[in-house]
Amino acid sequence: MSTFYDEPVHLVRGEGVRLWDADGREYLDCYNNVPHVGHCHPRVVQAICEQAGTLNTHTRYLHEGILDYVEALTATFGPTFDTALMCCTGSEANDVALRMAQALTGKTGVIATDHTYHGNTTAVHQLSRSNPPPGGYWDNVGFVPAPDSYRPLGGEAGMAHARAFAAEVEKQISVLEEKGYGFSTLILCPFFANEGFPDLPEGWLDPTVEVVRRAGGVIIADEVQPGFGRLGSHFWGHEKIGFTPDIVTIGKPMANGHPVAAVIAPRDTMYEFRNNFRYFNTFGGNPVSCAAAMATLRVVQEDRLQDNAADVGAYAKAGLQELAGRHDCIGDVRGSGLFFGAEMVLDRATKEPATAFTKRVANGMRQRGVLLNFLGRHYNVLKMRPPMVFSRANVDQVIETLDAVLTETPLA
Ligand code: PMP
Numbered sequence: 001m002s003t004f005y006d007e008p009v010h011l012v013r014g015e016g017v018r019l020w021d022a023d024g025r026e027y028l029d030c031y032n033n034v035p036h037v038g039h040c041h042p043r044v045v046q047a048i049c050e051q052a053g054t055l056n057t058h059t060r061y062l063h064e065g066i067l068d069y070v071e072a073l074t075a076t077f078g079p080t081f082d083t084a085l086m087c088c089t090g091s092e093a094n095d096v097a098l099r100m101a102q103a104l105t106g107k108t109g110v111i112a113t114d115h116t117y118h119g120n121t122t123a124v125h126q127l128s129r130s131n132p133p134p135g136g137y138w139d140n141v142g143f144v145p146a147p148d149s150y151r152p153l154g155g156e157a158g159m160a161h162a163r164a165f166a167a168e169v170e171k172q173i174s175v176l177e178e179k180g181y182g183f184s185t186l187i188l189c190p191f192f193a194n195e196g197f198p199d200l201p202e203g204w205l206d207p208t209v210e211v212v213r214r215a216g217g218v219i220i221a222d223e224v225q226p227g228f229g230r231l232g233s234h235f236w237g238h239e240k241i242g243f244t245p246d247i248v249t250i251g252k253p254m255a256n257g258h259p260v261a262a263v264i265a266p267r268d269t270m271y272e273f274r275n276n277f278r279y280f281n282t283f284g285g286n287p288v289s290c291a292a293a294m295a296t297l298r299v300v301q302e303d304r305l306q307d308n309a310a311d312v313g314a315y316a317k318a319g320l321q322e323l324a325g326r327h328d329c330i331g332d333v334r335g336s337g338l339f340f341g342a343e344m345v346l347d348r349a350t351k352e353p354a355t356a357f358t359k360r361v362a363n364g365m366r367q368r369g370v371l372l373n374f375l376g377r378h379y380n381v382l383k384m385r386p387p388m389v390f391s392r393a394n395v396d397q398v399i400e401t402l403d404a405v406l407t408e409t410p411l412a
Helices: 042-052 064-074 090-103 159-179 207-215 235-240 267-277 287-302 305-324 355-367 392-408
Strands: 011-015 017-021 026-029 083-087 109-111 140-146 185-189 218-222 247-250 262-265 330-336 339-347 373-375 382-383
Touching: 026 392, 042 287, 064 083, 064 262, 064 287, 083 090, 083 267, 090 185, 090 218, 090 262, 090 267, 109 159, 109 235, 140 159, 159 185, 159 207, 159 330, 185 207, 207 218, 287 305, 305 330, 305 339, 305 392, 339 355, 355 373, 355 382, 355 392
Parallel strands: 109 140, 109 185, 185 218, 218 247
Antiparallel strands: 011 017, 017 026, 083 262, 247 262, 330 339, 339 382, 373 382
């Protein structure tokens, strides 16, 4: 495994937004979205313990846990999404979603962006450009340039950029059709999280959705990162950018660290898949996983954590913008809710990415007790995506620490 930071962190305990290492040193967690409602949230821990002490089997037996959870989960979506299939990881969910899309369309061509990550199964790994698969990419996979609001395709931001992106998708659809695979699906994260979370207005995907529908394809929204209220304004990323996908996949934060994921789809799509593939997953949807997922969802809803994400996230962005007034290395501040960050550049005029500097900054933050990381097309975007219980006081600590680290870290 490759670990984070030049000097890896050895964690032994967590609580809320705080983590402690083996030497007793405390860290502020400004990065981990998996402990969505905070590390070791007592309600989730209790739900896991109680269910583990009562029964744990699999979905070959009837159990209320999966039914109650899927009902509660699908209630957070629009009316067409009325069924879900549970698995254990985001990779599995995307793998299933690809097969669902292929069953639905009878075609096999898949399109993704050229700077994404959708997981680690053999099929899903084909969509990852950062780690090319051994033997090269399958011929039925096409890529389109990842959206970038800071350096937009064609040079123009907003809807011109949106149309340029749609045109690239259309081009790839033609390529897949000419090769004889036909076009099955466009898979994307509606927040383009791994691409560097560009700032895209509502309606930005509309031209793309039109192109996909016209070609008879489906859209898979990979909500593994932006879902469950993180973006503040909306519960799901596809709602924020304003379109209805055909299939949604979720994972990571779903059960606060317990390995749970799901594919959400309309009933007809699910039945088509079930009839073609007879899916079974030994661990997916087991009673303990469902208890953990249900407790997590209830905490998000009852503690109004989406509202907290909106408030604290806006405060964080304002703090970063203020910092940009004093540090020229910050070229752009972006984000929504508790998913925010800053793009670092060597020169604001040329927008030359400060890739090595960004890595030094992430390491400097770690040395000062704040955990964050970096990503994006040039690996120069500081990524902050803390547990949803993050407070304004926590933001103050991040901004003060970042101010100090930016001051002491040499740019070149
Ligand atoms: N989709 C996206 C957008 C992801 O970021 C990730 C993990 N980083 C995955 C899917 C894969 O999820 P998992 O690691 O649970 O398989």
